[in-house]
Amino acid sequence: MNIRNLVRPNIRDLKPYEPGKPIEEVQREFGLKAIVKMASNENPLGPSPLAVEAIKENLNRINLYPDGGGYYLKKRLACSLGVGEEQIILGNGSDEIIRMVVETFLNEGEEVVIAEPSFIIYQMAVKIANGKCQLVSLNNYQHDMESMARAIGERTKLIFVANPNNPTGTMVTKSEMESFLAKVPEGVITVFDEAYFEYIERDDFPETIKYIKEGAGIICLRTFSKIYGLAGLRIGYGISQPEIVTEMNRVRQPFNTNFLAQVAAMSALDDDEHLKKSREVNRAGKDFLYRELEKRKISYIPSEANFILIEVEDGARAASALLKKGIIVRDMSCYNLPNFIRVTIGTGEQNKKFIEELDGFS
Numbered sequence: 001m002n003i004r005n006l007v008r009p010n011i012r013d014l015k016p017y018e019p020g021k022p023i024e025e026v027q028r029e030f031g032l033k034a035i036v037k038m039a040s041n042e043n044p045l046g047p048s049p050l051a052v053e054a055i056k057e058n059l060n061r062i063n064l065y066p067d068g069g070g071y072y073l074k075k076r077l078a079c080s081l082g083v084g085e086e087q088i089i090l091g092n093g094s095d096e097i098i099r100m101v102v103e104t105f106l107n108e109g110e111e112v113v114i115a116e117p118s119f120i121i122y123q124m125a126v127k128i129a130n131g132k133c134q135l136v137s138l139n140n141y142q143h144d145m146e147s148m149a150r151a152i153g154e155r156t157k158l159i160f161v162a163n164p165n166n167p168t169g170t171m172v173t174k175s176e177m178e179s180f181l182a183k184v185p186e187g188v189i190t191v192f193d194e195a196y197f198e199y200i201e202r203d204d205f206p207e208t209i210k211y212i213k214e215g216a217g218i219i220c221l222r223t224f225s226k227i228y229g230l231a232g233l234r235i236g237y238g239i240s241q242p243e244i245v246t247e248m249n250r251v252r253q254p255f256n257t258n259f260l261a262q263v264a265a266m267s268a269l270d271d272d273e274h275l276k277k278s279r280e281v282n283r284a285g286k287d288f289l290y291r292e293l294e295k296r297k298i299s300y301i302p303s304e305a306n307f308i309l310i311e312v313e314d315g316a317r318a319a320s321a322l323l324k325k326g327i328i329v330r331d332m333s334c335y336n337l338p339n340f341i342r343v344t345i346g347t348g349e350q351n352k353k354f355i356e357e358l359d360g361f362s
């Protein structure tokens with residue numbers, strides 16, 4: 001039986017998503033003990049300790065199915081964001097919510113406007129649904145919101161904006177977002193993916209939730225995978241109009257977020273100390289890396305998130321040389337940026353090791 005022939009044509013040529021290499025894989029492959037992972041924009045301080053406590057306390061309840069709707073977590077989020085519970089949807093990571101948005105709204109052949117390069121999962125979700133991606137190049141590594149507005153056509157249904165953008169770390173400002181939204185016709189939903197929201201320090205970052213409260217037909221995505229340190233639990237959330245959330249709940253798997261993830265997420269939201277420390281470590285690490293790169297005349301893109309896009313001669317070569325030294329970073333050729341690596345900001349010690357090893361090979 002020729003299995004390839006059975007596959008839907010739009011899936012046949014889909015490239016599977018390539019995540020950052022897991023620590024254990026690098027240990028096995030290179031026989032190394034100490035590995036520093038700076039590849040997947042995880043929190044180098046680890047998970048929120050309050051979240052870990054909550055998991056321990058609830059371990060003996062995992063024989064029960066979770067509350068699929070995540071009532072208490074949604075209530076907690078709604079309260080802190082000042083929206084209704086019916087405006088929130090939980091996902092198995094924000095990745096799953098991206099899929100749910102596409103599954104709910106996109107008909108075959110309809111178009112989705114996406115920046116290039118941006119988070120690869122948007123394009124994958126659209127291709128799986130047999131939609132069409134309208135790719136709009138970044139301008140100087142930033143979203144070109146005017147060109148994105150011009151790319152909206154008769155068949156456009158969705159727009160994805162990662163803010164800040166992955167892999168560049170650049171952001172769309174409040175005024176750029178406002179003039180963009182004024183040009184988006186009714187019937188087109190814009191998704192603002194704010195996975196790195198908690199790292200933002202600038203005052204001109206848009207208050208996306210405020211536009212939702214004012215009735216804008218947009219979706220805001222956030223996650224517990226980044227600053228809260230819960231990437232392994234897979235939990236994220238979307239905020240939108242109640243009508244949009246109601247429709248998305250039709251495609252949601254009944255138990256899409258697990259019980260331990262829900263209780264951990266709730267406790268992580270209360271963990272102000274972990275949040276504060278994580279922001280401080282990120283700020284200090286960013287300053288250190290900027291300084292050290294500048295000393296070496298290595299170019300980088302200033303970032304609003306917890307990672308930095310760094311220009312090297314050959315990203316694949318740099319990533320592979322660092323890997324042999326036990327440092328996992330991301331080669332950016334899959335994002336059409338072959339002379340860049342993307343490096344997650346680590347702890348002070350990890351950042352220092354990264355710079356030392358970079359010196360060693362460049």
Ligand SMILES: Cc1ncc(COP(=O)(O)O)c(C=O)c1O
Pocket residue numbers: 040041092093094095096119162163164165166193195222223224225231234235236
């Ligand atoms: C912009 C962006 N959105 C979404 C995600 C996915 O996050 P999650 O772990 O919540 O699925 C990532 C992860 O790297 C990301 O960079």
